[in-house]
Amino acid sequence: MENLPASATKIERKAEKMKTNLNQLSLALLLAAGMTSAHATYIESGDASNFLASAQLATDMLIQGTIDQGDEGDVYKLVFGTGGLLTINATGQIDTNIALFDAGFQALVGNDDSGGGLDSMLTYAISAGTYYIGIGDYAMYAINASNQAWFMDGLAPAGFGTVSHIENQTSIDPGAYTLTLSVQPRSNGVPEPATVGLLGLGLLGLGMMRRKRV
Helix, strand or coil: CCCCCCCCCHHHHHHHHHHHHHHCHHHHHHHHHHCCCCCCEEECCCCCCCEHHHCEECCCCEEEEEECCCCCCEEEEEEECCCEEEEEEEEECCCEEEEEEECCCEEEEEECCCCECCEEEEEEEECCEEEEEEEEECCEEEEECCCCEEECCEECCCCCCEEEEEEECCCCCCEEEEEEEEEECCCCCCCCHHHHHHHHHHHHHHHHHHHHHC
């Protein structure tokens, strides 16, 4: 589905979201009836803070929460025991807008509508350690220590600095959301493309030397 531009009105974005939900309804019912979740679920406790320093510690890879009227956004703290390729899918009744931050509160990457319809999805290579995930109803911004704002979509600006909190800077449409996380381990057996190229050049050089010796 083609993503709506950032300038689209909230009504237009909500209409598109409803269309997507109707198209996926039959599949969702089948999944609900015939399958059980492979993950335990962390449920938002009360109203999660939109400040990174007071983020809720999520203990599972499936997170469910709600954005209420006037709710600027929610931030969750996660600790990963191993590194790999982290994928975050955000779905729900809201027009999801998400971002990933590192242990030092540095903004890494965000996404608005790459999950299809008005859902969000991002993929980012992480190391073992602590990270923060922010989510809210479009349009969401990360605010740094100098009170500068970054719209949570794409890679964060270089040198943006420490993020204090996230906040919605338009109107807020309340609703429930689900964050689904997965980490795919990086393969250690596959050499980098540059390594493959150097290896090829080395073998070619050895071949030429042998020809000279004959």
